[in-house]
Amino acid sequence: MSRRRTIAIAVTVAGALAFVWLINATALWEFALRALFPTLRDVLMPRDTLATFVLQHLALVGTSSVLTIAVGVPLGIWVTRRSGAEFRSLVVAGTDLGQTFPPVAVLALAMPVLGFGFWPTIMALFIYGLFPVVSATIAGIEAVPRSVVEAGVGMGMSSSQVLMRAELPLASRVIVSGIRTSVAINIGTATVGAAIGTGGLGVPIIGGLAVQNMAYVLEGAIPAALLAVLADSILAQVESAVTVAEG
Amino acid sequence: MIRLEGVTRRYGDELAVDDLSLEVAEGEVCVLIGPSGCGKTTTLRMINRLIEPSGGSIMVNGRNVMSMRPEELRRGLGYVIQSIGLFPHLSVERNIGVVPHLLGWDKQRMAERARELLHLVGLDPEVYLGKYPRQLSGGEAQRVGVARALAADPPVLLMDEPFGAVDPLNRERLQAEFARIQRELHKTVLFVTHDIDEAIRLADKVAIMRDGRLQQFASPEEVLNHPANKFVHDFVGADRALKRLVRVRVEDVMRSPAIVQEGSEELAFRVAAGRRRFVYVIDAAGKLVGWMDTADLEPDMDPAEALTRVDPAQASVRSDASLRDALSRMLGLGFRAIAVTDDKCRLVGEVTFAAVEEAMTEGDEHITNIAEEDAG
Ligand SMILES: Nc1ncnc2c1ncn2[C@@H]1O[C@H](COP(=O)(O)OP(=O)(O)OP(=O)(O)O)[C@@H](O)[C@H]1O
Ligand SMILES: [Mg+2]
Numbered sequence: 286m287s288r289r290r291t292i293a294i295a296v297t298v299a300g301a302l303a304f305v306w307l308i309n310a311t312a313l314w315e316f317a318l319r320a321l322f323p324t325l326r327d328v329l330m331p332r333d334t335l336a337t338f339v340l341q342h343l344a345l346v347g348t349s350s351v352l353t354i355a356v357g358v359p360l361g362i363w364v365t366r367r368s369g370a371e372f373r374s375l376v377v378a379g380t381d382l383g384q385t386f387p388p389v390a391v392l393a394l395a396m397p398v399l400g401f402g403f404w405p406t407i408m409a410l411f412i413y414g415l416f417p418v419v420s421a422t423i424a425g426i427e428a429v430p431r432s433v434v435e436a437g438v439g440m441g442m443s444s445s446q447v448l449m450r451a452e453l454p455l456a457s458r459v460i461v462s463g464i465r466t467s468v469a470i471n472i473g474t475a476t477v478g479a480a481i482g483t484g485g486l487g488v489p490i491i492g493g494l495a496v497q498n499m500a501y502v503l504e505g506a507i508p509a510a511l512l513a514v515l516a517d518s519i520l521a522q523v524e525s526a527v528t529v530a531e532g
Numbered sequence: 533m534i535r536l537e538g539v540t541r542r543y544g545d546e547l548a549v550d551d552l553s554l555e556v557a558e559g560e561v562c563v564l565i566g567p568s569g570c571g572k573t574t575t576l577r578m579i580n581r582l583i584e585p586s587g588g589s590i591m592v593n594g595r596n597v598m599s600m601r602p603e604e605l606r607r608g609l610g611y612v613i614q615s616i617g618l619f620p621h622l623s624v625e626r627n628i629g630v631v632p633h634l635l636g637w638d639k640q641r642m643a644e645r646a647r648e649l650l651h652l653v654g655l656d657p658e659v660y661l662g663k664y665p666r667q668l669s670g671g672e673a674q675r676v677g678v679a680r681a682l683a684a685d686p687p688v689l690l691m692d693e694p695f696g697a698v699d700p701l702n703r704e705r706l707q708a709e710f711a712r713i714q715r716e717l718h719k720t721v722l723f724v725t726h727d728i729d730e731a732i733r734l735a736d737k738v739a740i741m742r743d744g745r746l747q748q749f750a751s752p753e754e755v756l757n758h759p760a761n762k763f764v765h766d767f768v769g770a771d772r773a774l775k776r777l778v779r780v781r782v783e784d785v786m787r788s789p790a791i792v793q794e795g796s797e798e799l800a801f802r803v804a805a806g807r808r809r810f811v812y813v814i815d816a817a818g819k820l821v822g823w824m825d826t827a828d829l830e831p832d833m834d835p836a837e838a839l840t841r842v843d844p845a846q847a848s849v850r851s852d853a854s855l856r857d858a859l860s861r862m863l864g865l866g867f868r869a870i871a872v873t874d875d876k877c878r879l880v881g882e883v884t885f886a887a888v889e890e891a892m893t894e895g896d897e898h899i900t901n902i903a904e905e906d907a908g
Contacts, residue, residue: 432617435582435613435617436616436618436619437617438582438606439580439606439611439613440606440607440611440630440631440680441602441603441605441606441607441634442603442630442634446634451619455620455621
């Protein structure tokens with residue numbers, strides 16, 4: 286492993302530790318927000334601790350992202366196979382449409398079916414995050430040189446061997462970058478889940494807007510932004526880990 | 533052995549390959565040649581079933597390819613594709629190991645095989661084993677492609693313009709290497725090119741195609757001496773006599789030279805004995821040092837002064853070179869004869885312009901010599 290990689294990983298780990306420390310440093314938040322908004326009676330939302338909001342948020346993002354990857358990558362692979370080729374444009378259009386839908390509208394549509402709470406939000410986030418993963422998977426696989434695939438088949442690889450030994454390794458960097466985009470979108474979008482009672486960092490944001498308490502809004506928005514940066518840099522490490530040597 | 537009988541491939545109304553029959557005997561190199569788009573790649577890809585024929589039958593080693601599982605068939609056929617297609621995420625070593633890996637070889641055997649093959653294609657394993665494809669030049673990548681096709685020692689090779697991406701100089705070197713490797717390995721090879729010189733140089737049999745149809749299927753000599761039709765005649769080109777020289781090896785027409793040892797130059801006259809104008813001078817190890825022109829010698833001069841010292845690498849040809857190489861070397865140097873040396877620069881003979889001329893006009897006699905030698 287190169288020196289640069291080692292340093293980048295060390296910085297990311299340090300960032301993660303700092304984040305954990307920060308969301309538990311209630312006194313610091315209290316002090317800083319009071320300094321900013323001296324007139325407010327409460328500067329931290331009494332309903333839950335910040336750490337709890339963050340954990341709820343992570344549960345939303347984590348669950349939806351796992352689903353997105355578990356469905357999006359195979360879906361993307363399938364439409365690049367001969368068996369799924371005819372569904373390629375349908376799948377791309379569908380996931381594309383899912384993304385142009387406002388998340389609140391997805392929530393409104395999902396609610397009658399899945400009810401209030403966790404699962405409707407997961408549903409919305411899943412649909413929302415699917416497009417970047419599917420399109421990156423397709424793009425990554427289609428960018429693999431034809432000559433490489435032909436050589437693989439010509440040497441006697443089965444189509445699944447070509448997929449596992451040539452196409453996926455060569456597409457993995459692009460796929461992970463799609464996952465990065467998807468997770469970043471999900472971290473922001475998950476805040477709307479608070480509107481239907483799923484908790485998370487959206488609670489102080491939406492609550493703060495409702496009662497005109499800007500300190501609450503910052504209590505939700507700052508950790509959400511930091512979380513997005515942190516998740517992105519963790520995935521960046523994954524991305525460079527799967528970026529095959531290629532010299 | 534490869535046998536195609538009445539093979540046809542249709543794309544819509546077009547026939548990419550039209551009723552093609554040919555046979556590559558075991559251990560022979562058949563070169564498939566023709567203008568771009570005449571169906572060469574299509575023919576090759578039907579043999580390993582990357583394309584299904586629309587009609588006809590294809591046998592490899594006595595078995596109909598349609599009766600075999602495609603993966604099994606392909607693992608027994610070394611395949612060099614037109615666009616090389618090395619796996620960019622794998623090192624040279626692991627690229628060469630792709631088929632052995634599929635066949636379940638153990639690690640050590642694969643590692644040994646990769647070294648052996650890099651040696652064979654003229655790349656230093658120490659330098660190249662750990663490299664990645666994008667660190668290779670086009671010519672190096674094509675060699676690795678050839679090594680990869682040879683990895684599991686398949687008896688049959690399908691090579692689609694394996695030297696297509698290489699500059700003329702390196703191409704000739706690779707061709708010479710290929711000829712050397714083939715003399716060692718005796719593979720059954722179907723080799724695609726659109727370079728007629730390459731075909732004449734490497735082929736036991738040449739199959740000339742045009743618009744999917746076979747025009748002539750014969751030995752290079754036959755194609756040169758008796759082109760089947762106007763197309764073949766034009767395709768072979770006007771310099772047929774010159775091309776014929778490619779098929780004749782220097783060692784088959786060279787004669788023994790007049791030689792003196794360095795230090796005994798005064799013997800040159802006696803050695804020449806009035807029949808040879810040039811006398812070659814060698815050192816104790818037999819290496820070519822230079823020559824003396826006996827026409828320059830005067831009775832009262834020091835004979836050593838008449839010695840022209842030369843660099844053997846520049847002023848001689850190797851015994852396994854072709855007569856065309858010898859001719860171009862002679863023309864380049866402005867001589868009417870040239871020394872022939874072995875791989876250690878030792879003088880083994882001399883080729884004269886007269887011998888070249890003779891081969892150009894009455895090539896057939898020498899050609900039979902080569903054919904016999906190759907068969908033996
Ligand atoms: N998939 C395809 N669909 C339709 N036509 C095709 C297809 N593949 C090849 N052809 C046609 O078949 C003919 C033969 O193609 P092929 O690739 O075998 O030529 P080639 O002799 O290898 O040419 P080159 O020297 O340029 O490589 C061409 O006219 C080409 O346009
Ligand atoms: Mg071709």
